[in-house]
Amino acid sequence: MENQFIVSPSPHVHGSQSTQRLMLDVIIAMIPAWAVSIFFFGWGAVVTTLVAVVSCIAFELLIQKYLIKGPSTLYNLSAVVTGMLLAFNLPTNISPLLVVLGSLVAVGVAKMSFGGLGSNLFNPALVGRVFLLISFPVQMTSWPAPIASRASLVDAVTGATPLGIVKEAVKAGKPVSEVISSIPSYMDLFIGNMGGSLGEVSAAALLLGFAYLLIRKVITWHIPITIFATIVVFSGALWLANPEKFVDPIFHLITGGVMLGAIFMATDYVTSPMNPRGMVYYAIGIGLITILIRDFGAYPEGISFAILLMNAATPLINKYVKPKSFGEVRHG
Amino acid sequence: MLRTFRIGGIHPPENKIASSSKIEVLPLPEVAYIPIGQHIGAPATALVAKGDKVKVGQLVAKSSGFVSANIHSSVSGTVSGIESIVDASGYPRPTIVVAVEGDEWEEGIDRTETLKEQITATPQEIVKLVAEKGIVGMGGATFPSHIKLMIPDGKVAEVLIINGVECEPYLTADDRLMVERGEEIMVGIKLLMMSIGVEKAIVGIENNKQQAIANLTALSKKYSGIAIQPLVVKYPQGGEKQLVKATINREIPSGGLPIDVGAVVQNVATAFATYEAVQKGKPLIDRIVTVTGGGIAKPSNFMVRVGTPISQLVEAAGGLPNGQLKVISGGPMMGKALPTISSPVTKGTSGVLVMPSEMATRPAASECIRCAKCVSACPMGLEPFLLNKLSVRKLYPELESRKVTDCIECGSCSYICPAGIPLLDYIRTGKSAVMHAIRTRKK
Numbered sequence: 001m002e003n004q005f006i007v008s009p010s011p012h013v014h015g016s017q018s019t020q021r022l023m024l025d026v027i028i029a030m031i032p033a034w035a036v037s038i039f040f041f042g043w044g045a046v047v048t049t050l051v052a053v054v055s056c057i058a059f060e061l062l063i064q065k066y067l068i069k070g071p072s073t074l075y076n077l078s079a080v081v082t083g084m085l086l087a088f089n090l091p092t093n094i095s096p097l098l099v100v101l102g103s104l105v106a107v108g109v110a111k112m113s114f115g116g117l118g119s120n121l122f123n124p125a126l127v128g129r130v131f132l133l134i135s136f137p138v139q140m141t142s143w144p145a146p147i148a149s150r151a152s153l154v155d156a157v158t159g160a161t162p163l164g165i166v167k168e169a170v171k172a173g174k175p176v177s178e179v180i181s182s183i184p185s186y187m188d189l190f191i192g193n194m195g196g197s198l199g200e201v202s203a204a205a206l207l208l209g210f211a212y213l214l215i216r217k218v219i220t221w222h223i224p225i226t227i228f229a230t231i232v233v234f235s236g237a238l239w240l241a242n243p244e245k246f247v248d249p250i251f252h253l254i255t256g257g258v259m260l261g262a263i264f265m266a267t268d269y270v271t272s273p274m275n276p277r278g279m280v281y282y283a284i285g286i287g288l289i290t291i292l293i294r295d296f297g298a299y300p301e302g303i304s305f306a307i308l309l310m311n312a313a314t315p316l317i318n319k320y321v322k323p324k325s326f327g328e329v330r331h332g
Numbered sequence: 333m334l335r336t337f338r339i340g341g342i343h344p345p346e347n348k349i350a351s352s353s354k355i356e357v358l359p360l361p362e363v364a365y366i367p368i369g370q371h372i373g374a375p376a377t378a379l380v381a382k383g384d385k386v387k388v389g390q391l392v393a394k395s396s397g398f399v400s401a402n403i404h405s406s407v408s409g410t411v412s413g414i415e416s417i418v419d420a421s422g423y424p425r426p427t428i429v430v431a432v433e434g435d436e437w438e439e440g441i442d443r444t445e446t447l448k449e450q451i452t453a454t455p456q457e458i459v460k461l462v463a464e465k466g467i468v469g470m471g472g473a474t475f476p477s478h479i480k481l482m483i484p485d486g487k488v489a490e491v492l493i494i495n496g497v498e499c500e501p502y503l504t505a506d507d508r509l510m511v512e513r514g515e516e517i518m519v520g521i522k523l524l525m526m527s528i529g530v531e532k533a534i535v536g537i538e539n540n541k542q543q544a545i546a547n548l549t550a551l552s553k554k555y556s557g558i559a560i561q562p563l564v565v566k567y568p569q570g571g572e573k574q575l576v577k578a579t580i581n582r583e584i585p586s587g588g589l590p591i592d593v594g595a596v597v598q599n600v601a602t603a604f605a606t607y608e609a610v611q612k613g614k615p616l617i618d619r620i621v622t623v624t625g626g627g628i629a630k631p632s633n634f635m636v637r638v639g640t641p642i643s644q645l646v647e648a649a650g651g652l653p654n655g656q657l658k659v660i661s662g663g664p665m666m667g668k669a670l671p672t673i674s675s676p677v678t679k680g681t682s683g684v685l686v687m688p689s690e691m692a693t694r695p696a697a698s699e700c701i702r703c704a705k706c707v708s709a710c711p712m713g714l715e716p717f718l719l720n721k722l723s724v725r726k727l728y729p730e731l732e733s734r735k736v737t738d739c740i741e742c743g744s745c746s747y748i749c750p751a752g753i754p755l756l757d758y759i760r761t762g763k764s765a766v767m768h769a770i771r772t773r774k775k
Contacts (some may be wrong), residue, residue, distance in 0.1 A: 006658040006692045007422070007669040009757050011743030012685075013344055013501070014695050017750045022703070076698065118699040220708075274704035274715065325713035325735060326339055326573060327585045 017217070023077035025216045029209035030084055030264065036192050036202040037092070042150025044092030045198050051096045053083030055103035063112045078117045082106055085125035088199025088260060089304070090132070093144045093156040098136055102128040122311045123271050126304050133304075143195035161195040162255045166247055167300035175244035189254045199260050206259040219267045222279040227262040228253060230287025238295060246295055258290065261303035271311040275323035282317055285310045334539060336564035337574040340711035342744045344567055344665065346540055350504045350624045350631035355512055357635045358648055360435060364407040364639030365417050365676035366392065366428040371474040373399030378428060382413045389438035389615050392428055395463070401476040402466035406617035406637040409433040419675050420661040420668050427676070430639070442612040447515055451523060453610050458527040465609035466616045466679075470601035471495055471506075471570065472662055474680040477602055481527045483591060490594035492525050492533040493579050494603055496548070497563065497570035499538060500663025503683040505620040506600050508633045510537070510544035517548070517600055518555045520607030525557065528596050533558045534579045535600065538565045567665060568742040572597045574711055586738050621645060621677055625686035627653030636677050642684055643673040658692035660685040665743045695752035706745040706755060712738045716745035720755045723762025728769060736763045737770070 037045040060079040064070055073079075086106050090099065106128030114120040133140045142158050149156030160168075162183045169179040184194050192202030199206075213219045231252050238246040252258060257265075266272060266286055273282045286306045293302025369375030376393035386392060386405040393403035409432040416424035437443065453461065463478035483489050494517075498506040510517060521533050535552075537545050539562050549560045561579050563569055573584050575597060582593040590597050598606075601619065608614040617638055624631040629650025636645060642661070646652055652659075652673075660667040661675075662682055673684075706716035714735060722731045736759065745755040 004656075005669065005671060005673075006656060007671050008658075008694060009754070009760070010667060010669075010741075011665045011747050011756065012658060012660055012667065012669065012687060013664040013691070013747065014752065015342070015344070015748050015750075017705070017748070018695070018752070019698060019701055019750045022701075022750055116699065118701050269701050269703040274702060274717070275707050323707055323713050323715065324339065325586070326577075326711065326738065327583045327588070328713065 019076045019078075022218055023081050025213065025218045026081050026264070027077065027084065029212045029218070030088070030199065032205035032208045033088065033199045033202055033260070034084075036205045037198045040146035040150070040192060040201065041092040041144055041156075041198065042152075044144060044149060044153050044156055047096060047153060048090055048092050048094060048099055048198055049084060049087040051099045052087035052090075052103055053080055055100045056080070056083035056086070056107050059104055059107040060112065063108060068112070068116075073116060076117065079107065082111065082124050085199075085264060086128045088264070089125060089129040089197050089257070091140065091143050092198050093142065093149065093152070093154055093158065094139055095154055098132055098139060102132045105131045118270055120270055121315075122308055123265055123268050126265055126308055130304055130308065145195060146193050146201070159195045161300065162189060162251070163294065163300040164195075170245060176247055177244060186250065186254070189251075194255070196255075197257065197260070200257045203254040203259045206263055210263045213263070220276070220279075222276050223267050223272060223283045224262040226280050226283030227258070227266060227287045230284045231258060231291055234288055234291045235295070238291070252291065252294065256294070256301045257303045261286075261307055266307050266310075271314055273314050273317045273321065275321065277323070278317040278321040281321060282310050282314060285313060334562055334564045335578050336566055337569060337577040337711065339713045340709050340744060341566040341568070341574075342709050342747055343565070344501050344747060346565065347501045348504050348507070348540060349502070350622050350633055351507055351541075353504070353508070353632045355508050355620055355633050355635050358637075358640065358645060360407060360432055360637060361640040361644055362432055363412075363641075364405075364409075364430045364432055364637065365641065366403060366405065366430065366639040367417070367419055367425050367676065367678055368393045368403060368428065369425055370403060370638070370678040370680065371401040371468040371476055373397065373401070373476060375426070376400060376403045378414055378426070380411050380428060382411055384411045385409070386411060386430060387436045387438045389441050389617060391615075395476075399476060399479065401468050402464065402615070404466055404615035404617050405430065406639050407432045408436040417676070418672060419678065420670060420681065422668070422671050441614045443614075447519070448611040449519055451519070451526065451611075453523070455527045455529060458523050458606075458610055461610045462527070462606055465614070467602060467605050467609055468616065468679050469599055470605060470619060470679065470682075471599035472666075472680050472682050477598065477606070480596055480598065481524070483528060483596075487591045488594055489528040489530050489591065489596050490532070491580060492521065492528060492530050493576060493590070493595050493597045494521055494533060494535040494600050495570055495572070495575055495597055496535050496537040496541070496544065496600040497575060498541070499567045499570040500665055500667070500683075502624045502685050503622050503663045504624070505622045505633055505682055507541045507544050509601055509604055509620055510541065511547055513604060514544075514547045514551050516607045517604050518551050518558060519611065520603035520605070521558055522555060523606050523610050524596075524598055524603060530596075531557050535560050536563050536569070536575050536579050537561070538563050538569060540565050568711055568740070568744065571711065571740050571742060573740065586735060616679055619677070619679065619681070621681055622683035623649040623686075624683060625688070626691065627655075627657070627688045628686050638679055639676045641674050641676055642670070642681075645677070645684055646673055646686065652686060653688060655689040656692060657689065658687040660687065665747070666741065694754065697752045697754060700751055700753060703750060705748045705750065709744040709748040711742060711744060712740060714738060716755045716759060719759045719762060720753065723758040726762075726765070728762070728766050731762050732766045732769070736766055739763055
């Protein structure tokens with residue numbers, strides 16, 4: 001009696017990456033930044049992250065089970081990633097209630113109502129953050145001071161962020177050089193000893209995460225490097241033209257949400273373009289809009305808006321910017 | 333210096349577990365099953381009937397058109413009939429069945445193993461012999477080789493490219509041939525160079541075959557005009573478009589052939605078969621088949637007569653392991669899963685890969701996360717996620733404009749997809765529908 005063999009079409013082998021493994025790698029890449037955050041902001045960092053992750057998981061579970069009435073999608077870990085990224089974009093002294101609300105908007109509105117993972121148009125964590133920023137501007141712009149705020153939660157000692165200091169000075173007509181002394185040193189800024197969102201402060205830790213993501217082949221270099229390059233070129237040109245009104249490019253790179261945004265938010269698979277050329281155009285757009293808002297707009301930080309605006313452009317980019325095909329002769 | 337192609341490619345584990353197994357001649361089968369369609373193009377027309385006596389090397393089926401090939405008997409004995417036998421495709425095909433008696437060969441075939449270096453044939457004679465002796469592409473595509481050697485008007489052949497890449501994991505037949513019969517291959521390459529009138533040949537070999545590279549490089553000092561080019565190990569470098577790009581840095585245009593960029597590509601085993609045909613008068617009646625896989629006791633490279641049932645090869649390699657298996661004719665990326673191992677070895681059977689149960693089932697599929705890894709993997713620069721979606725929705729006009737016909741069906745997209753989506757399944761059906769529409773339009 002002959003064996004019955006399995007018959008299916010080729011290929012008959014499969015690579016080792018899975019959606020779940022990719023998400024796990026993103027979580028691992030975020031650990032250094034989370035560790036630094038706990039060091040500077042203490043309990044607030046722990047609580048905010050846990051509340052965000054648990055809320056995102058809970059909302060996805062409930063919506064999937066009772067509204068969509070489909071199988072659970074939690075196994076792919078994307079709810080955990082959304083929770084962590086949302087937490088990374090919030091000040092650590094924020095009320096946990098607002099964190100829950102932000103999670104509901106991130107998972108429920110930005111992700112599930114569009115059809116779940118793979119169908120969302122906008123970065124869910126950023127939608128949650130921007131929603132909170134616009135609806136609760138006071139709580140969302142009260143930044144805990146590093147080290148000093150470690151032992152407390154919602155009642156932490158607060159201070160301004162470097163970008164905030166610069167924006168106030170420029171609005172008041174003061175030259176940049178006057179306020180430079182009240183801003184931490186470049187080394188402090190690079191390590192993360194400054195006010196800011198939970199996950200954005202430490203450029204050093206975020207760059208470690210970037211290296212991990214590249215090695216594990218989770219993302220390619222195109223989006224983050226192009227964003228950095230665009231910011232350096234654009235802000236550098238402005239700074240050279242008028243150093244008293246505009247800060248230098250290095251300052252722009254290591255303060256605010258540029259590192260976090262470029263490495264973890266702009267590179268979100270679903271909402272970014274699907275070939276290298278498209279990714280470069282998308283990243284240039286993000287860099288330009290970020291600097292425009294930072295240097296000319298009302299807000300001290302612009303990268304969240306920049307990414308969301310370019311998320312909207314992604315379907316258009318995917319439609320008209322195609323990868324280089326074999327045998328193609330491209331002109332220009 | 334190592335060279336390679338630029339767009340796309342993947343790195344599946346090589347698993348060349350049979351690479352040090354010397355070529356072993358497999359004993360003759362008791363019954364040989366010789367299909368009349370072992371090549372691309374129209375099946376040959378059978379010349380024998382039930383009761384006829386045949387000898388090894390005798391023409392038993394004649395080429396039936398421009399794109400067709402002769403078929404010779406690989407055994408001696410009595411024809412017991414022309415039956416419908418299930419082949420590797422899973423479909424029954426007309427097959428000449430021979431009850432094997434002894435091992436009597438046709439007159440004029442030199443069976444000695446002495447190297448015959450001196451070339452006395454003219455270019456036209458070489459092409460004629462390649463056609464007469466039933467030589468087809470031995471890499472697995474089985475395209476009738478003489479057609480490639482007939483350069484169309486208006487095109488010029490500048491270089492002969494020999495495919496010694498063997499990029500599929502597990503397969504080692506070409507590797508062993510290059511290690512053990514290297515000099516015959518070089519003479520075969522010289523014959524092919526003469527037939528198309530070129531002074532230059534490049535043999536592309538992936539860098540995981542160090543012995544083969546060393547052997548042929550040493551021999552190339554003796555045979556002028558033949559260069560050995562080691563290549564980065566990357567799938568699907570053995571695809572002719574990728575190989576031409578890697579060796580001479582020219583991209584064959586969409587819908588074109590290698591001759592459009594001045595190249596003619598032949599597999600290294602085809603070069604060996606050419607040597608045997610022209611120098612020894614031997615038609616294509618046997619080939620090397622790798623029998624391999626995790627559960628195989630004795631991974632081997634057998635020299636097998638065409639028509640031998642695959643079950644005989646598996647027995648000689650230690651038999652099938654237990655469990656729910658998948659048996660593949662060819663390599664794991666583009667090979668065909670066999671419904672039965674009683675099918676015969678044909679001119680294009682490069683390997684038999686036995687996959688144990690844990691490897692034999694596909695991963696579960698989930699939703700597309702738009703990671704674009706399929707786009708980075710595609711060696712033709714296509715967008716598999718999009719072609720897949722268009723194929724599922726049967727949007728054939730847009731599929732055509734998105735160049736689905738450029739797809740070489742290598743499987744890199746399905747391999748890399750983290751969500752386990754069987755991209756190639758649908759792309760294949762979409763491509764086939766589009767090609768049908770194009771053919772109907774042309775009529």
